[in-house]
Amino acid sequence: MRAAKPARMGRFPSGARSPHAMNAAKVAIIGFGTIGSGVAKILLESGNRLGRHAGRPIELVRIVDPDLVRPRNVAVPRELLTSDLEVVLNDPEIVAAVELIGGLEPARSIVLKLLASGKNVVTANKALLAEHGRELFDCARRHGRSIAFEASVGGGIPIIAAIGQSLTANQVLSIHGILNGTSNFILTQMEEHHAEYSAAVAEAQRLGYAEANPAMDVNGSDAAQKLAILAHLAFGAQVDWKAIPRVGIDTVDVSDLRYAKELGYSIKLLAIAELASDGLELHVSPTLVRHGTPLAEVRGAYNAIRVVGDAVGRVFFHGLGAGQMPTASAVVADLIDTIVGRAAITFRALGLWSGRGEAAVTLRDPAKSAGRYYLRFNVQDSPGVLAQIAGILGKHAISIASVIQHETEEEADGVVPLVIMTHKAPEGAMIQAMAAIDRLPFVHPTSVRMRVRD
Amino acid sequence: MRAAKPARMGRFPSGARSPHAMNAAKVAIIGFGTIGSGVAKILLESGNRLGRHAGRPIELVRIVDPDLVRPRNVAVPRELLTSDLEVVLNDPEIVAAVELIGGLEPARSIVLKLLASGKNVVTANKALLAEHGRELFDCARRHGRSIAFEASVGGGIPIIAAIGQSLTANQVLSIHGILNGTSNFILTQMEEHHAEYSAAVAEAQRLGYAEANPAMDVNGSDAAQKLAILAHLAFGAQVDWKAIPRVGIDTVDVSDLRYAKELGYSIKLLAIAELASDGLELHVSPTLVRHGTPLAEVRGAYNAIRVVGDAVGRVFFHGLGAGQMPTASAVVADLIDTIVGRAAITFRALGLWSGRGEAAVTLRDPAKSAGRYYLRFNVQDSPGVLAQIAGILGKHAISIASVIQHETEEEADGVVPLVIMTHKAPEGAMIQAMAAIDRLPFVHPTSVRMRVRD
Numbered sequence: 001m002r003a004a005k006p007a008r009m010g011r012f013p014s015g016a017r018s019p020h021a022m023n024a025a026k027v028a029i030i031g032f033g034t035i036g037s038g039v040a041k042i043l044l045e046s047g048n049r050l051g052r053h054a055g056r057p058i059e060l061v062r063i064v065d066p067d068l069v070r071p072r073n074v075a076v077p078r079e080l081l082t083s084d085l086e087v088v089l090n091d092p093e094i095v096a097a098v099e100l101i102g103g104l105e106p107a108r109s110i111v112l113k114l115l116a117s118g119k120n121v122v123t124a125n126k127a128l129l130a131e132h133g134r135e136l137f138d139c140a141r142r143h144g145r146s147i148a149f150e151a152s153v154g155g156g157i158p159i160i161a162a163i164g165q166s167l168t169a170n171q172v173l174s175i176h177g178i179l180n181g182t183s184n185f186i187l188t189q190m191e192e193h194h195a196e197y198s199a200a201v202a203e204a205q206r207l208g209y210a211e212a213n214p215a216m217d218v219n220g221s222d223a224a225q226k227l228a229i230l231a232h233l234a235f236g237a238q239v240d241w242k243a244i245p246r247v248g249i250d251t252v253d254v255s256d257l258r259y260a261k262e263l264g265y266s267i268k269l270l271a272i273a274e275l276a277s278d279g280l281e282l283h284v285s286p287t288l289v290r291h292g293t294p295l296a297e298v299r300g301a302y303n304a305i306r307v308v309g310d311a312v313g314r315v316f317f318h319g320l321g322a323g324q325m326p327t328a329s330a331v332v333a334d335l336i337d338t339i340v341g342r343a344a345i346t347f348r349a350l351g352l353w354s355g356r357g358e359a360a361v362t363l364r365d366p367a368k369s370a371g372r373y374y375l376r377f378n379v380q381d382s383p384g385v386l387a388q389i390a391g392i393l394g395k396h397a398i399s400i401a402s403v404i405q406h407e408t409e410e411e412a413d414g415v416v417p418l419v420i421m422t423h424k425a426p427e428g429a430m431i432q433a434m435a436a437i438d439r440l441p442f443v444h445p446t447s448v449r450m451r452v453r454d
Numbered sequence: 455m456r457a458a459k460p461a462r463m464g465r466f467p468s469g470a471r472s473p474h475a476m477n478a479a480k481v482a483i484i485g486f487g488t489i490g491s492g493v494a495k496i497l498l499e500s501g502n503r504l505g506r507h508a509g510r511p512i513e514l515v516r517i518v519d520p521d522l523v524r525p526r527n528v529a530v531p532r533e534l535l536t537s538d539l540e541v542v543l544n545d546p547e548i549v550a551a552v553e554l555i556g557g558l559e560p561a562r563s564i565v566l567k568l569l570a571s572g573k574n575v576v577t578a579n580k581a582l583l584a585e586h587g588r589e590l591f592d593c594a595r596r597h598g599r600s601i602a603f604e605a606s607v608g609g610g611i612p613i614i615a616a617i618g619q620s621l622t623a624n625q626v627l628s629i630h631g632i633l634n635g636t637s638n639f640i641l642t643q644m645e646e647h648h649a650e651y652s653a654a655v656a657e658a659q660r661l662g663y664a665e666a667n668p669a670m671d672v673n674g675s676d677a678a679q680k681l682a683i684l685a686h687l688a689f690g691a692q693v694d695w696k697a698i699p700r701v702g703i704d705t706v707d708v709s710d711l712r713y714a715k716e717l718g719y720s721i722k723l724l725a726i727a728e729l730a731s732d733g734l735e736l737h738v739s740p741t742l743v744r745h746g747t748p749l750a751e752v753r754g755a756y757n758a759i760r761v762v763g764d765a766v767g768r769v770f771f772h773g774l775g776a777g778q779m780p781t782a783s784a785v786v787a788d789l790i791d792t793i794v795g796r797a798a799i800t801f802r803a804l805g806l807w808s809g810r811g812e813a814a815v816t817l818r819d820p821a822k823s824a825g826r827y828y829l830r831f832n833v834q835d836s837p838g839v840l841a842q843i844a845g846i847l848g849k850h851a852i853s854i855a856s857v858i859q860h861e862t863e864e865e866a867d868g869v870v871p872l873v874i875m876t877h878k879a880p881e882g883a884m885i886q887a888m889a890a891i892d893r894l895p896f897v898h899p900t901s902v903r904m905r906v907r908d
Binding site: 038042046049050052053054055150156157158161162165166167168169170171292294297309310311312313314315316317318319320323325326328329330331332333336337340341342345346348349351 | 492496500503504506507508509604610611612615616619620621622623624625746748751763764765766767768769770771772773774779780782783784785786787790791794795796799800802803805
């Protein structure tokens, strides 16, 4: 037993210099869409460099996809393509497979089959992990295989490695992320070009940043799934992503971006995990972020993550959060990690979805959290309106930091926007006050409430 | 031989669940200064968390330092302290030692002894790696041990892991780094508080950001050592750090920061590695960086690194580049990596200072590089001055983008600053033109030339 120790402590595995060391590591891609094509491109075109990092050549031997004829932007030898997953499952020489199908099924069944047939898995599928993480990771553990998923959050930004490996000396205190590039692109369009929400969505679709049905991106679900993965990694919190309170950018009006700018803020869809004395607070929502702070300067389809650790302080990561090649970059790094054996060690060390260490984390009651708020009401322009609204806020112990009401903005029906920025107030009191204000006869739907971060 | 393969491909080493798995991993700290105290603090106070990540408890068993009585900001059991390195060298149960002595000797001899006695080494010592990397890494390879050095560049920013692991699918195209927190603190003081250079240095010393002799920090040497390490990692370029052209911030006048601001720029000490068709360009120098770009917004003692890869695009990292706890965060992450076995794999995969793959990289002749320049001349305020200077620039095919000459700034002796921003010009032509201008009778020393990045 004693003899095993040095091998775990940093000696090179004895096989590393055996004649087999230069045998190619055979890999397969399942799902030949945009990301799959990018991964194939890197594997086929950068062989020498990858082989140097992996200690032996990496050979792409199969690409599985039901559609074998659609043109892709990479030239692939015809014999690599197959529509039959069994070809991969039955090839014992394939050591790792990349799942790039996306969505829940058949991705879930395929990953389970890959693991059961002895393949290590690399995936970019955050929905699959957020929904079926436990089942998949249990399956991998049962079969002594690893799942690597750097590409599932933050695209090309190595945030999984950062939180899962590089920052492990820290108690993570908070994570603030712009995790959905589509939403950020749309908000940037609205802010910089004063585009209406629907026009900005159309532009995002035209440029390929948004799908035909962008619901999961714009309603905060995609960001919540990614936040669930990061929260599990950083805090051991095994959270159902659907339990994370979330508001999407579909609630943001172009006028809110204008008022926010006037107050010195941008609006970003922030995914937030914050450790408080009474638990972990998780939420996704459009949030006012002060100009000049790094998160406020994240534009277009970029993602960014700000992590605060008790030792390291504030660390900030910024890069392309989606797209063919950035995502492929993360997938191929995971493949190399898998081949050299780092992925197996990390998979074991993290023990994700294993039930380990979860007892310590309780989710905080959102009503107990406190913050500053941006409020916008549509009010009938008549005497005493501001006084009554301010009165209700005051009754709930919410004090006002600033007010915007422009004379010029009266609409045809005499309805004007009234914007209020509050000082710090508990979420619970805020919700009650908003409900009371919304019952006032001169307040028209829909009132807007957004958190503010300084 | 075949049987070894699955073990390398992701199976758990069979020892992982043996009764020995929970044996503590014993480690030692060599050098009980600021960083050493920080590492001891994390190891002693966060045992549970670290043990979870390392798969078994991490036990700090020795701290070696000649000074056993000086008070530190951490309470350490007296029996851990020793001034005798032999105690560590002769303890076969110590699996990893952290070198935090700094400087070249005795750090070099001690690391060689640690490796020879079978310890894996973690170090934060960029000077040691830049100067003696080959000897130390060869020694580690000879003894089948690893050297981990995340803390040597960028403090708490996981830039070594990012370039060495997470971005390995990419051909790195460029690295732009603010790698010296002391210089950045001083430049920020000068820019924001209009402090003269010497006053800003004194303030940095008062706050502990600069040493009594800050030469290595402010003259660009520290940044050049870090750049040499990053360039080796990203490009396989084994460069003598002393061969990297470097200019320090001691050449920057507070007026340059003012003029730069007027033109829309900040001045940062940038360490740059850039791959061109005719080789790799490396240099460290104060550089004008356009307001609104992420590097321009890096203030105080922070570091930042912008990496461009052919697949991932632009990735940006920002965090505290020095200081007790951020550096300790990186050191302890390396310790965990060493204990779980990732460091051994990474050490082997990187093959640093092994002579592998270096043939491909040639350093580019700096005279061949081209860029925009900021120039400041001290000129006698007389007719025809600008015409003559512009004429010389024109003769060298350097065209002028903007000029600043303020009437109000004439000094007692009739000498005024003349600031010129050029369009893109070759460095060689720029040097010749500057020499010709400096020979003009009405130009007083010392003319200033800085690169501009857009």
